[in-house]
Amino acid sequence: MKRKTKTFDFLLMLPPLLLSGFGIVMIYSASMVTSVLVKGEPAYSMALKQGMWLVIGLVGFLFACFFNYKVYQKLTKWIVLGMLLALVAVELFGVTINYSKSWIHLGPLSVQPSELVKIGLIIYLAAIYTKKQAYIGDFFKAVLPPLAITSLLLALIIKQPDVGTAAIIFSIACTVIFSSGIKFRHLSLLIFIGITILVAIGFQMVTDEKASRFTGAYQPFEDPEDSGYQLIQSYIAIGTGGISGVGIGQGIQKLGYLTQAESDFIMAVVSEELGLFGVLFVLVNLSIIVLRGLFIAKKCENAFGSLLAIGISAMIGIQAIINLGAISGLLPITGVPLPFVSYGGTSLVVLLFSVGILNNIARHVNYQRFNENSTTPEDLELNKQVSSNRFRQTYSSR
Template sequence: MKLNRKTFDFLLMFPPLLLASFGIVMIYSASMVTTYIADQPAYSMMLRQLVWFGIATIAFLFACFFNYKIYQKMTKVIILILAILLVAVMLFGKEINYSKSWLYIGPFSVQPSEFVKIGLVMYLASVYTNKQEYIDDFFKAVLPPLVITSLLLGLIIQQPDIGTAGIIFSIACVVIFSSGIKFRHLSLLIGVGAILIVALGFHMMTDEKISRFTGAYQPFADPEHSGYQLIQSYIAIATGGLSGTGIGQGIQKLGYLTQAESDFIMAVISEELGIFGVLFVIVCIAVIVIRGFFIAMKCENKFGSLLAIGISAMFGIQTIINLGAISGLLPITGVPLPFVSYGGTSLLVSLFSVGVLNNIARHVNYNRYQEKVIETEDDRVEHTKIQNGKVSRNINYANSRKARH
């Protein structure tokens, strides 16, 4: 495919990079006091995020130029690598915030469950593209890929990381539904999957995990413990008002609101930048999601269409769950805000995924650009024929007049 500026989708390039840059600023604001108290440089978290931003930007640019159709041939290898990483977490992972979800590789720490989000989308998009001829057959087309999906979800729930497992399950349902399966098959899938996730989740639940659910809907019943975090989030949101207190001027991050730089960074944004800051983040993510679904509708390649739908759903679902947690509409599950929250793996996966989405958009734009070129060329040829026809008729008419005279 020929590279030119007309093939790039700038609505899928600028918003994610703008959000990631904005996130670095807000991470510094949210963490500078707590890191200083912990005898670390005030900019330490911001610096780590900046390093990951550099790595993620390279991944983003690579994904923009790497032909997305090649991923369809690599899905088996991708799934195998993901399974190995999740098993490695179970054996050698480090427990943080009551979840054993992290692998330390030298100076870097990675969260393999984040890679599962995009990897599973690629796998399901590839499998259901190949099964289009018999997609209505539940046992032949729909069920087999669910074995792999269930295996990966089981390993994530084992950590336990119920929030990430729920997101991945929801994304998988969107991709499977978009593949064209019957609605009753999807209903059966959602019902059984939800029951299994809830059952396994409660089996793996600790008192701390259960308190997140009770604290979400009755925070003032236990304001010192289970409801403390949500109440502090309420205070931050209420303090911000319309225009906020100003960047760096927030109070709740000063030891009151924990995880202010990661899961609850939107509460800090609301306090310091007000409703305008919140709307800026929501609009940027909405542009990415809506544009992604638009690209999916325009893409004539089934794999590309399902891949675009899965990536768009990933950003949309994760944003809804994060915003639901800080506002008390959903339990606190430790889900980061895409592009903005502190976390190198999350930022890497987010920028790489939107890079893949941009690559799909480039193929769509290139095909549409070629069609316009062909149409223009056809019109030019037709116009030339008409003009030649007129010239020919005029010559014949002139010759006939000469003959009469």
Template sequence: MLHKLKDYDYTLIITPILLAAFGLVMIYSASMVFAVVQGQPANHYLIQQAVRFAMGLVGFIICCVFPYRYYQKLIKPIILGVILLLIGVLLFGSTVNNAQSWFLGIQPAEFAKLGIIMYLASVYSKKQEYIREFSRAVLPPLVITGVILALIVLQPDIGTASIVFLIACSVIFSSGIRFKHLSLLIFIGVVFLLLALPYMATDERLTRFTGAYQPFETPDSHGYQLIQSYVAIGNGGLTGEGLGQSVQKLGYLTEAHTDFIMAIVAEELGFIGVVIVIGLLAIIVLRGIFISRKAKDSFGALLAIGISSMVGIQAFINLGAISGLLPITGVPLPFVSYGGSSLLVLLISMGILNNIAMHIKKREMEPAEEKQNNRHISQTYRGGRSWHNSNRSTKY
């Protein structure tokens, strides 16, 4: 049964769709020259992203209507499907940009983000009665989390693995565990990182650090992309050069439509455009946190905090990369960068978040409606009683 339109959170409808639509405009602007150089039509990447946008809108609408509590019943096939897809990537996946991350036309690691949110929210919501017991409540779900992280690292996709790890930390922290248990988890994470460091610390990855923090020492190689990002941001100034007028997208900033699209936004729309985009992303994150605080059940609360943290963490890592605050990891800017799997997962997540908000609003409306109905019944009862008494007085 379709719910009344008034029950939906229009902030979570308008904001992500507006960002995604803006992303289509910027992808076309940033990719048209790159597409032509590759022998493709100028609108090649625009059309591909538009198709994913349409698919994402379908998923968004379905998830707005589908009750979020049913995901708890489906959590086993969901998490099993995520693990099988990640294994499929390692066995049969295709390699793009030095990472074997594509399988069946999608990037399963993107779906792993939402899968781990659903899994941890479901498990820890069921363990609330004994959530302060580490070995019984906190530790068991970390085995599945570790398996998913390991499969993503093996691709290797360190950027997505970092996001999944930070999302897991935010959900676990919000579940109500003790501070000493949280400290122990951080210690375990550090040990795991040190053990995995010899595998991850390849020459290619180490150059990302030198390119991020010492870009001008290697301006023609490792620091080139970041320097061109600085040039784009500097060219934009306050109001920008104008939509479509970027110079850096003309072969200087390579693949500008992907994780460096905010540099093109800065160049064409200036500081004002950047602030607007960041502001819209902040609205989504803050709205998700607000919904998590208002949710009446722990599963809805943890699901909302996981989705909002996913958007916030991904945006922070992307913006950190284009500004030199963090190494370049290929993480797309939520809703705006080119990337069909990312956009699809984000729009589905917004549908789930909207469904949680809709249930909160319905529960808040029920007492008021019940009170109004009781008042109406009371008035009817008093009216009938008065009429009855008047008849009695007339009779006697």
């Protein structure tokens, strides 16, 4: 039992749990007034819903911690089929929220299948490029075929339309593919083609409302009452917080000024109420998860596990960068939640499950290292004798 406990990576387990609990507190603070005055619900309604999703996510997290990650490699066909069926179901039975048909109602729950695609595609690409390591330098034989599935998934997500999620998935895919060992010129070609297609589709699907997100991001004060309004309110929240913040629950911007305060712009509320200390708490914990994941990827001797760890780390890191870029005006507002903290049940469950997989990979790495470190010279000599005896038995039997 003591040996099994030593295999757990507590440095990787603690930050996502801290961020998830912190997120519920901030969701309550950011949404309590809106819940009462706009939705006519109790002040704690959104925090309660997020708490229910957290329970589901914790079950998935524990399952993934103990379930051997190598089994996913054998389930790639079913995972791909599940992703395609989920996105087709959105097209047939989906519900439109905030101009995007991305959700499916399952009884009292609203599920966003595109979030499931993130981890599903990471598993698929990690598995398929592990199999192709012997000829990974061959662009048409190794690199190109899996991109057909990737492109189909991206097309279904863009059609919703959800260009922000599609951009995240595209970035994750490029990270996994590059890490698999393909040639840099092949990756450059893929990135160029992918960005060209995304931009072309984006221009065709752009509406006045979506175009305003770009003008609002880089020229917010030219239209402070419309396209630049949200970002300006975010600036006010960030500037008001200072070093220590105005106090949890005491923020002003969430009182009808800053929309989507509990989801896309929750970091602005954190900044206003908890100041620089709150921001650093979130950034440090997110950084620990990403860096620890990359460390595990480096230590893992299994190619599938290494690519899987890189993909999960990239997913969390890229999503955090896009969210933080949006609230600070560095990137257009795309509706991307902050990992573990923003309101959003499907996102939270997928992230906790993904970190559970990362912990399972870490357990395998730590178990192997523990066994190597605990092997005494006497054990090594005994192993040599056993191997020698087995050789003699095999040779004599022939």
